[in-house]
Amino acid sequence: MLAAGGAVVAVVGRRPDLLVIVAPLVVAALWGHLARPRVDVTGEARLGDTTMREGAVTGVRVSIDPPLPDLHGIALLAQAPWVERKPSSGIVELEQGTATLGVRSTRWGRRRVGTVSIALVSTWGSFRAGPVDLPDLECATLPVPASFDASAPTPHPRGIVGLNRSNRPGSGSEFNTIRRFHPGDRLRRIHWPVSMRTGALHVTSTFTDEDAHVVLLVDCLSDVGPREGIDGRPTSLDVTVRAAGAVSEHFLRSNDRLTLRTVGAAEVPVLGVGSGTNHLRRVLDTLAAISPATERRDSGERAIRGVDPNALCLVLSPLIDPTMVSLAHTLAMRGMTVVVVDTFPDHLVADPTSIYLALAWRMRLLSRDSEVHALRQRGVPVVPWRGPGSLDQVLRDIARRAAAPRIARR
Template sequence: MQTWHPRRTAERRLGAWESTAAHQRAIVLAAVGAIAAVLGRRADLLVIVAPLAVAAAWGHLARPRSDVTATARLGETTLREGAVTGLVVRTEPADADVHGVVTLARSAWMERKPSSGIAELEDGVAVLGLRSTRWGRRRIGTVSVALVSTWGAFRVGPVDLPDLDAATLPVPAAFDASAPTPHPRGIVGLNRSNRPGSGSEFSTIREFHPGDRLRRIHWPVSMRTGRLHVTSTFTDEDAHVFLLVDCFSDLGPREGIDGRPTSLDVTVRAAGALSEHFLRSNDRLTLRTVGSAEVPTLGTGSGTNHLRRVLDTLAAISPATERRDTGERAVRAVDANALCLVLSPLVEPTMVTLAHTLAARGRTVVVIDTFPEHLARNPDNPYEALAWRMRLLSRDAEVHGLRLRGVPVVPWRGPGSLDQVLRDVARRAAAPRMARR
């Protein structure tokens, strides 16, 4: 998988010190006033220009002698939605007689603290706060540094530092499922298998066989029958979960973590919640995206490290950057025993076709509808609401076609969204089937 390395530190020399217009004006006025006082024998003019001469001389004598280097460092380059980090700007060498200002330009989905984005340098250090309000990879606003010496005589800048980068991971929505994952076929996991073995779920009580563990002995039955009996369990196994994420569109106003979600916000956060749930249950997970260019390829994995890679992949999504993607590459070589979860608002016909394709290949498919309800209930624009209702009528026909094929379509509601569906799928998988002899 291709890795993305954000820039955390930026450094640049601010250049040579240059005299300011105020310093040059003080020199010229002091010189002209002194000449006029001497030629006109006006002592009062000499008194008037004396402060300008003192300020000009003081500023020139106290001018900085060395070049200054400014360094900007971001506290954290990987954030969660709504998280806050700090931006520290330092100038070296630090001079107590030098005053400076740091300016941070406005950037999308980045709130500045203070809101003006301006901070003063104190002892060569300035600190600004940043709050990320939406997932994704983006650049931090441009950092500019300007310094002035005593009496404002010399200045350097403003100089723009190289841009810094940060990645904001989506906050997984609240999700939990009590239903087991169907088709467990692995070695380790928390899903009950149909075959007996070493596990945690009770199966039956049977007579002792050579090789049984002594801690499995069931003493009440053994004392009553006079023969040793042990408790047997079902083995615990892991399942394979395949997530297919729709990136063709981002419907709705983009308001960030503090506002109403778009369709892609619901999709990405639901994918993060599902990944967290299944990976914490020791299941194996595969993530594929459709409709987004330059998304790193993520293989099958398990554990918390794989969860971090999944969230990094979701943060790299750019909606509608690959409109010609048919999704055939994404659904290629899917495990026959995998639970395929398709997350989509079901507005793009390609995603409906992919769900039909997976079902036709004999995969266990569940479509999760991530269409935000507030889009069709917009009181501010009745014409837009009417257009959405008309589009949803045709979408209902597509959903009905999926259900006729046996593909369940469930709306995303957070915790418990998939409980009943997973129970039905597990019951259907355990049912007897016709087979050739």
């Protein structure tokens, strides 16, 4: 257009110098037209890891097809919640048709990483495409399990494999007694010092090792607190989800069976009984799919339906919604072993800047203390979540109570 306009002005005004000035523009336009791509240029964005942990970094690889050498361009990754871009501007230059952007997920959940846009231009600007938006990329961010360990055994072991000592003799690793040799005993169990002293074969007997069934009830009815991600202060649901992941990892690595149920979250897949590392991955995927307060009418009856009566029920809740307190009472009335893990973050009431907010929290905490007292009066222990060792004392007390003599009718 500049060359044509300059040529018209040169002819009308009889200015041959203008023809000399616009001649390079004509050459550049003809060169660009002859050298422009004859095929459709398409772009593709691919995420390095579609599943990652909180705080992990992965890459978004952007490429164009075909990778023409005379094309230059940039790729832009739009800003998305809980996603940090590297570089922070989200803009990188395409080199030889490819570019890589770094992304870091700062909070658990399933979300879109962001829209990737590309813009291409050829030499001398004779060809340009875009900006074009590529299909959105989705990823699942698994919660980072909090630090947790328990030295106390799991009560009520009923399975056939595991690391919990049973009260009945059998094949295991815990020493029971030394007795006479019976047909079928293994030769490696022979206790030679006693056998040589008595003149008869004696063997060492052990207690059998069994696995227990653990049921996790996760409170998804609310998410209170500032959402600052992995680098900031956790919300009540952050503490609950990370505690659930830590407890699941501990029990599943001990070969126990585990069931996960959620209350107050819609479209969360039902997770049955399982054990092992693969089941731990399914548990973390289920926790990542939680959307808080998406099913406010959930009373929890579906979550506790069909629960094994011999299972250890761990209710993880900040005890803000009375629904979880009612569920704990219901499970206790059915004679089940229930432990409530209090996941209320202390920093929610530590901000004295707002007088009215502090007064509201004081009133709610007074009501919450009465609910906790009612649970303890019923015999349901309420344990604050403090990481490693949080459940040691209560699990020992439950195991001691289960082994205590009981009055029975004859």
